[in-house]
Amino acid sequence: MRLVDLTTKPWQLMLPGEKETSLNKMVYLPGTLDEFGVGHEDRLDNSCHPDETTAQSFDDDVIATRFTRKHTYEGPAYFEQEITIAPAEKCRTFFEIERARCVRVYLDGEEISSYEEQTISTPHVFELTGHEGIHRLRVESDNSYPGLPHDAIVYSSAATDETQTNWNGLLGYIRLREENPIFLSQVRVYPKDGGKLRAEIDLDTYDESFEGVLVLKSSVLLQDYEQKISVMTSNSRKTIVAEDLLISSSAANWDEYDGKLYELTAALYKNDLQSSESEINQKEDEKTVSFGIRTFGDDGYGHLSLNGRRIFLRSEANCAEFPETGYIPMEKEAWKNILQTYKDYGINMVRFHSHCPPEAAFFAADEMGILMQPELSHWDPKHAFEFDESFSYYQKELRQIIKALANHPSFIMLTFGNELHCGALGTSRMHKMLQDAKKQDPTRLYANASNAHYGNEGCDEESDFYASQSFYNYRIRGTLAGNPETPEEAAKVDAYEKANGKLAKVNIKGYINNQYPNAKTNFDETLRKIREQYKKPVFSFEVGQFEVLPDFDELAHFKGISDPANYRRIQRMVREKGLEPVWKKYVEATGELSRLCYREEIEAAMRTKDLSGISLLGLQDFPGQGTALVGMLDSHLEPKPFDFAKPEKFRAFFKEQLVLVGLEKYTYEEGETLCADVQIAGYGKTDCAGDLEWTLWAYMPDESLGEENSDETSSDEAKLNVRKIAVKSGRMSSVSCPKGTLSKAGTLKIELNHKITAPVRCDLTVKIADAVNSYPIWIYKNELPKCPESVYETTKLDSQAKKVLDNGGIVYYSPKSEESSFHNSIRAQFSTDFWSVGTFGRQEGAMGQLIQKDHPLFKEFPTESHTNWQWWPMANQRAVILPDTVKQPFDAIITEMDSYAFLRPMAQLFECRVGNGKLLYSTLGLQDLQQYPEGKALLRSIYKYLDSEAFAPKQSIEWETVVSI
Numbered sequence: 001m002r003l004v005d006l007t008t009k010p011w012q013l014m015l016p017g018e019k020e021t022s023l024n025k026m027v028y029l030p031g032t033l034d035e036f037g038v039g040h041e042d043r044l045d046n047s048c049h050p051d052e053t054t055a056q057s058f059d060d061d062v063i064a065t066r067f068t069r070k071h072t073y074e075g076p077a078y079f080e081q082e083i084t085i086a087p088a089e090k091c092r093t094f095f096e097i098e099r100a101r102c103v104r105v106y107l108d109g110e111e112i113s114s115y116e117e118q119t120i121s122t123p124h125v126f127e128l129t130g131h132e133g134i135h136r137l138r139v140e141s142d143n144s145y146p147g148l149p150h151d152a153i154v155y156s157s158a159a160t161d162e163t164q165t166n167w168n169g170l171l172g173y174i175r176l177r178e179e180n181p182i183f184l185s186q187v188r189v190y191p192k193d194g195g196k197l198r199a200e201i202d203l204d205t206y207d208e209s210f211e212g213v214l215v216l217k218s219s220v221l222l223q224d225y226e227q228k229i230s231v232m233t234s235n236s237r238k239t240i241v242a243e244d245l246l247i248s249s250s251a252a253n254w255d256e257y258d259g260k261l262y263e264l265t266a267a268l269y270k271n272d273l274q275s276s277e278s279e280i281n282q283k284e285d286e287k288t289v290s291f292g293i294r295t296f297g298d299d300g301y302g303h304l305s306l307n308g309r310r311i312f313l314r315s316e317a318n319c320a321e322f323p324e325t326g327y328i329p330m331e332k333e334a335w336k337n338i339l340q341t342y343k344d345y346g347i348n349m350v351r352f353h354s355h356c357p358p359e360a361a362f363f364a365a366d367e368m369g370i371l372m373q374p375e376l377s378h379w380d381p382k383h384a385f386e387f388d389e390s391f392s393y394y395q396k397e398l399r400q401i402i403k404a405l406a407n408h409p410s411f412i413m414l415t416f417g418n419e420l421h422c423g424a425l426g427t428s429r430m431h432k433m434l435q436d437a438k439k440q441d442p443t444r445l446y447a448n449a450s451n452a453h454y455g456n457e458g459c460d461e462e463s464d465f466y467a468s469q470s471f472y473n474y475r476i477r478g479t480l481a482g483n484p485e486t487p488e489e490a491a492k493v494d495a496y497e498k499a500n501g502k503l504a505k506v507n508i509k510g511y512i513n514n515q516y517p518n519a520k521t522n523f524d525e526t527l528r529k530i531r532e533q534y535k536k537p538v539f540s541f542e543v544g545q546f547e548v549l550p551d552f553d554e555l556a557h558f559k560g561i562s563d564p565a566n567y568r569r570i571q572r573m574v575r576e577k578g579l580e581p582v583w584k585k586y587v588e589a590t591g592e593l594s595r596l597c598y599r600e601e602i603e604a605a606m607r608t609k610d611l612s613g614i615s616l617l618g619l620q621d622f623p624g625q626g627t628a629l630v631g632m633l634d635s636h637l638e639p640k641p642f643d644f645a646k647p648e649k650f651r652a653f654f655k656e657q658l659v660l661v662g663l664e665k666y667t668y669e670e671g672e673t674l675c676a677d678v679q680i681a682g683y684g685k686t687d688c689a690g691d692l693e694w695t696l697w698a699y700m701p702d703e704s705l706g707e708e709n710s711d712e713t714s715s716d717e718a719k720l721n722v723r724k725i726a727v728k729s730g731r732m733s734s735v736s737c738p739k740g741t742l743s744k745a746g747t748l749k750i751e752l753n754h755k756i757t758a759p760v761r762c763d764l765t766v767k768i769a770d771a772v773n774s775y776p777i778w779i780y781k782n783e784l785p786k787c788p789e790s791v792y793e794t795t796k797l798d799s800q801a802k803k804v805l806d807n808g809g810i811v812y813y814s815p816k817s818e819e820s821s822f823h824n825s826i827r828a829q830f831s832t833d834f835w836s837v838g839t840f841g842r843q844e845g846a847m848g849q850l851i852q853k854d855h856p857l858f859k860e861f862p863t864e865s866h867t868n869w870q871w872w873p874m875a876n877q878r879a880v881i882l883p884d885t886v887k888q889p890f891d892a893i894i895t896e897m898d899s900y901a902f903l904r905p906m907a908q909l910f911e912c913r914v915g916n917g918k919l920l921y922s923t924l925g926l927q928d929l930q931q932y933p934e935g936k937a938l939l940r941s942i943y944k945y946l947d948s949e950a951f952a953p954k955q956s957i958e959w960e961t962v963v964s965i
Helices: 150-154 332-344 359-368 388-404 424-440 487-500 524-531 552-557 565-576 580-606 647-651 707-712 715-720 799-806 869-875 933-946 959-964
Strands: 002-005 011-014 025-027 076-085 092-100 102-107 110-112 124-127 133-142 169-179 183-192 196-204 210-217 226-233 237-246 262-270 283-291 296-298 304-306 313-318 349-352 371-373 413-415 445-447 466-468 538-544 613-617 657-661 667-669 673-682 688-701 722-737 741-751 760-768 771-780 791-794 810-813 825-827 846-851 878-881 894-898 906-914 917-922
Touching: 076 169, 092 102, 092 133, 133 169, 183 262, 183 283, 196 210, 196 262, 210 237, 226 237, 296 445, 313 371, 313 538, 332 359, 332 647, 349 613, 359 371, 371 413, 388 413, 388 424, 424 445, 538 580, 552 565, 565 580, 580 613, 580 647, 580 657, 580 846, 580 894, 657 760, 667 933, 673 688, 673 760, 673 771, 688 741, 722 741, 722 760, 741 760, 771 869, 771 933, 791 799, 799 810, 799 917, 810 933, 846 869, 869 933, 906 959, 917 933
Parallel strands: 313 349, 313 613, 349 371, 413 445, 466 538, 538 613, 657 771, 667 771, 791 810, 810 917
Antiparallel strands: 002 169, 011 025, 011 076, 076 133, 092 124, 092 169, 102 110, 102 133, 183 196, 196 237, 210 226, 210 262, 262 283, 296 304, 657 673, 673 741, 688 722, 688 760, 760 771, 825 878, 846 894, 878 906, 894 906, 906 917
């Protein structure tokens, strides 16, 4: 085989119509029209998916919901180059493009037929044999997808402007390939159970009859590393199958994080098996491929198994966000960097949301031991496969992807697209495709879709696995969009929206925001319901989606085809609102809360006995769909420059072996007993065995700790200005938790009876061998709060409150936390908002609390500057929207941060001078939260603060303004 690179010389780029002759732009490939500066103004032609609610698309002539392409174009484009076809004697010539859209190829005006079925996810190959000499080669690339399911493609990650862009151009290798007249076009190696291999070898004889020998060699095979097969054919293209090639017992498996690979060489000789060794001397062709030995599938009990060991998928969804180029990388080294970034955060599998990356990604994953789940370039939530053009195209794309990626052990499963929905016809076609895929390659698992029918139609019996957010009304994740779920709720929402002319607000769904926090919630009940119908592996889908406010330092990194106008719009609003001095604190606080919620989602999944994994959305910011900045990584796939985004912080709870402590709650009172079962999620390669050791660490106040000593302390200690001291510890005799299981390791019973001089934040650390985890708990005094006589506590800002203030007194305003008490307010929630308000416009937009942790009010209520579990009851209360007359940024004790889309000034707790007096204004409704230890403790701390000299507000607000809030 000889390769001729066609990227070293320029190509003439032309567009149809008048521009076809006038443009005459010379470009170097690979590349896209965006990179060549060709196209028109981006006006949101390819917008967010039609089943989503987009709150806003334009603002001051700026696209507010995604990055703006500097140039955009949809339609045919022509690339021409003069080439010389001069193969060696009798050799055949092929023209290849590794990645493109719809392609037609012409040689001196004559159209050349395709050698392989064309798809946008696999290489394009055309045979030019018989056209020796100098020719004008013309490639027509069309990203309007004529004859293909246009909308399903451009809404997918393969072509959406929300991330990758619907680029037009030619990527990867662009070359002439010369082959012998009779050659091996592909060798595919499949591992089988029982220590065997199956090999499929595609032979092309160019319509000649052929008789000879195919010799297979590999160091991993028995029988002197060699297998001979007689070949006789008169067909131009034939597949030769070698069954049951025996593998040496010393061969090592390809495994998670262990990319052990072998090679197999297929050599084709002209002659037959009866000839002597010396007579088999005319080698027609030879091809060497790498492969891995691994088995993957259902272990027979509904769990995913790799090499006979149950595993737990720790997956991330890659949506093809590459803002500098607008397309996915084509080089293996780039993918090794990408996959290493994922691995640093604990990822062991990557799901490619409605797209399939180039083979370079799989070569990298093979070497690194990363699992891969590609998907067809398909997102149709209404009528998937129900149009003939859709069914025809995706059958072809399915065949070609499976064929092209056959030798990659990292390729373990595939679905037919994202969130597909269809009727009976589409379902029957899905089933045919499933049958075809399993027949073509049974070493992978296949499913009709990721989150098919949004979980509303349950599991598909023909699919090998079920990946969804729910099973009917039973959820498999802790947070979902706040859209109406029942007909009754939908009717109320519709009625409200018709009456008020605006979107109704619906609270975020899921237990994280609607159930008092603990560390033992799981999805066992959902899995029990699923098991009544479906016995195959199940894992959760697109878990997380907790937004983080944007860090504008990333703006300096945009140098390519994307214009982050949506980020600049937010930055402009931040400046206009006067928030720039405190914005970094906002980013940090939302990031810490986001990671906290991701951890709960992950541990809940790992606490679920029959669940085979979790797939996140996501670690990386998603620049489209309303600007969904949900990641620990920015849109450039770089860790955000904050403590919350450090890979080791995330990997601490996202790994193959994890201690899980089933806390009933996070807050206790002195004298209580902490009881919790300890489990090991043991999905590593070895058993987890050793003594169970636990330590209760208390964060004790230490005024000597500050910025000057922060390098000597942990980040948590530095944040809290405390020193960490072990106050209790214990050990249980050796326990053994087998690999591939969720095992009970023991039960903790810790008496919280030590005397404390003040409420304290603690960490409970539990360790077995190398498996370790740590949980925050808070211990408060068992005392009822009592309002001091010096304070006038009221639920109304009435004449008596004004009189007290006029006379220089102290007023604590704390009504019920209801809409009737605060007319200009929103209902907050514990987590940050879900995905983005640009997509899910019915959510309020609250982004968590920014807390003045060093404020004297919190002297007896230890806190960080961000929301943590001890704030859960208060975080779910209302937050007032401050009037324009209040100067910004407002110095609130607790600021409720707002979504980037609104940036309303909001607060839950603030103090001020009013006339001659002092006012503490609260929306927390603490009097109604006294059933919670943290509710009592916070109110007690507030009372002590109000009765102290430390209560000395610096800002002043007029009485009329306070009343109007």
